[in-house]
Amino acid sequence: xxxxxxxxxxxxxxxxxxxxxxxxxxxxxxxxxxxxxxxxxxxxxxxxxxxxxxxxxxxxxxxxxxxxxxxxxxxxxxxxxxxxxxxxxxxxxxxxxxxxxxxxxxxxxxxxxxxxxxxxxxxxxxxxxxxxxxxxxxxxxxxxxxxxxxxxxxxxxxxxxxxxxxxxxxxxxx
Amino acid sequence: xxxxxxxxxxxxxxxxxxxxxxxxxxxxxxxxxxxxxxxxxxxxxxxxxxxxxxxxxxxxxxxxxxxxxxxxxxxxxxxxxxxxxxxxxxxxxxxxxxxxxxxxxxxxxxxxxxxxxxxxxxxxxxxxxxxxxxxxxxxxxxxxxxxxxxxxxxxxxxxxxxxxxxxxxxxxxxxxxxxxxxxxxxxxxxxxxxxxxxxxxxxxxxxxxxxxxxxxxxxxxxxxxxxxxxxxxxxxxxxxxxxxxxxxxxxxxxxxxxxxxxxxxxxxxxxxxxxxxxxxxxxxxxxxxxxxxxxxxxxx
Numbered sequence: 001x002x003x004x005x006x007x008x009x010x011x012x013x014x015x016x017x018x019x020x021x022x023x024x025x026x027x028x029x030x031x032x033x034x035x036x037x038x039x040x041x042x043x044x045x046x047x048x049x050x051x052x053x054x055x056x057x058x059x060x061x062x063x064x065x066x067x068x069x070x071x072x073x074x075x076x077x078x079x080x081x082x083x084x085x086x087x088x089x090x091x092x093x094x095x096x097x098x099x100x101x102x103x104x105x106x107x108x109x110x111x112x113x114x115x116x117x118x119x120x121x122x123x124x125x126x127x128x129x130x131x132x133x134x135x136x137x138x139x140x141x142x143x144x145x146x147x148x149x150x151x152x153x154x155x156x157x158x159x160x161x162x163x164x165x166x167x168x169x170x171x172x173x174x
Numbered sequence: 175x176x177x178x179x180x181x182x183x184x185x186x187x188x189x190x191x192x193x194x195x196x197x198x199x200x201x202x203x204x205x206x207x208x209x210x211x212x213x214x215x216x217x218x219x220x221x222x223x224x225x226x227x228x229x230x231x232x233x234x235x236x237x238x239x240x241x242x243x244x245x246x247x248x249x250x251x252x253x254x255x256x257x258x259x260x261x262x263x264x265x266x267x268x269x270x271x272x273x274x275x276x277x278x279x280x281x282x283x284x285x286x287x288x289x290x291x292x293x294x295x296x297x298x299x300x301x302x303x304x305x306x307x308x309x310x311x312x313x314x315x316x317x318x319x320x321x322x323x324x325x326x327x328x329x330x331x332x333x334x335x336x337x338x339x340x341x342x343x344x345x346x347x348x349x350x351x352x353x354x355x356x357x358x359x360x361x362x363x364x365x366x367x368x369x370x371x372x373x374x375x376x377x378x379x380x381x382x383x384x385x386x387x388x389x390x391x392x393x394x395x396x397x398x399x400x401x402x403x404x405x406x407x408x409x410x411x412x413x414x415x416x417x418x419x420x421x422x423x424x425x426x427x428x429x430x431x432x433x434x435x436x437x438x439x440x441x442x443x444x445x446x447x448x449x450x451x452x453x454x455x456x457x458x459x460x461x462x463x464x465x466x467x468x469x470x471x472x473x474x
């Protein structure tokens with residue numbers, strides 16, 4: 001049998017600087033999280049006071065005052081939000097019960113980038129207000145990565161922010 | 175995004191679970207079947223997290239850490255299975271594979287102190303006794319963390335769920351632990367340890383599992399050295415190794431355990447163990463110039 005250990009020479013490096021996957025569009029996320037349910041879009045932006053209260057309650061910064069919200073007939077909510085880390089940009093959808101508990105979380109878009117693009121404010125700025133409708137393909141060929149994805153800590157923070165938004169704003173919306 | 179071929183649909187989903195983003199792909203004759211298979215796979219992952227997370231106070235792992243030194247604790251069959259695998263890997267590696275590392279991980283800030291009891295530092299995996307009826311007893315106070323091996327097991331269970339629910343091919347990737355099945359032949363890339371935004375094509379796999387341990391993202395500075403949350407049982411300290419190690423094996427639980435052994439023992443010492451499990455390891459050195467001057471020991 002061949003030697004079971006292989007030391008890889010670095011000359012094989014195929015240099016790329018990004019990785020991106022689109023899992024669900026906004027319409028697909030609605031169908032997956034609320035199957036066979038007619039959701040009503042709700043237009044709502046946070047006031048300066050609400051923004052401060054949510055940040056204080058969740059300990060997470062509010063990057064965007066405009067909420068991406070849909071309401072289910074049973075009082076449940078679909079919230080689409082995004083988080084931006086040092087190297088990653090993740091759009092995700094959260095289904096909340098009428099009582100404000102997390103029922104399910106689905107990642108909609110995962111993009112990571114290193115080097116010049118991520119340091120560039122323009123790279124970050126292109127995501128402002130995006131809701132996964134215009135995915136940016138950084139490298140479509142890389143599908144399977146053995147080795148960590150970036151941590152899910154930012155998504156966890158994003159969910160905290162959504163729960164605070166529910167408790168302080170959505171719960172009392174009519 | 176769903177993609178169609180003549181008679182099958184592939185869907186791809188991701189959720190935050192097991193402390194990472196878990197990515198699942200499933201191919202089935204219809205979208206509804208693929209969706210159902212993916213839901214079942216996520217349910218299996220949820221179940222492993224509920225049973226084996228160090229962070230969940232109600233998990234089997236937390237129950238064991240609190241009570242198993244006082245009396246035998248009955249655990250789920252899945253937890254018993256993982257513990258049996260852990261004891262086996264501990265034995266075949268001469269003690270290098272070790273699960274009683276939680277105290278050290280807490281000390282260095284990788285795990286929260288929480289409500290866990292203080293444990294004597296002298297114990298090891300041998301002091302964990304598996305009893306009939308899925309019961310477990312610690313012969314002395316221990317703090318276990320199943321970490322990667324539980325994640326590998328979760329990936330295996332998720333693959334089993336995909337198959338059981340009619341998926342004809344699929345892949346489950348849980349941040350470092352990857353398994354594919356069916357007709358899917360998947361090229362696999364790894365991150366360069368010195369530059370994790372760059373990917374290197376490692377191999378291509380079919381009906382196989384891979385696990386990677388690497389310093390990026392997990393490393394933190396301790397006493398002026400970048401350390402990773404893999405405790406070396408020979409000195410009780412976090413490892414300072416900075417290369418990336420990938421192991422391919424039959425199952426993900428095996429790949430993950432073997433990966434930790436190669437990480438700590440080095441490729442030469444681990445070679446007989448790898449052969450025993452028909453596994454292959456790849457090492458990527460973090461110092462690129464040093465790697466370039468080192469000829470490949472064996473071509474892939």
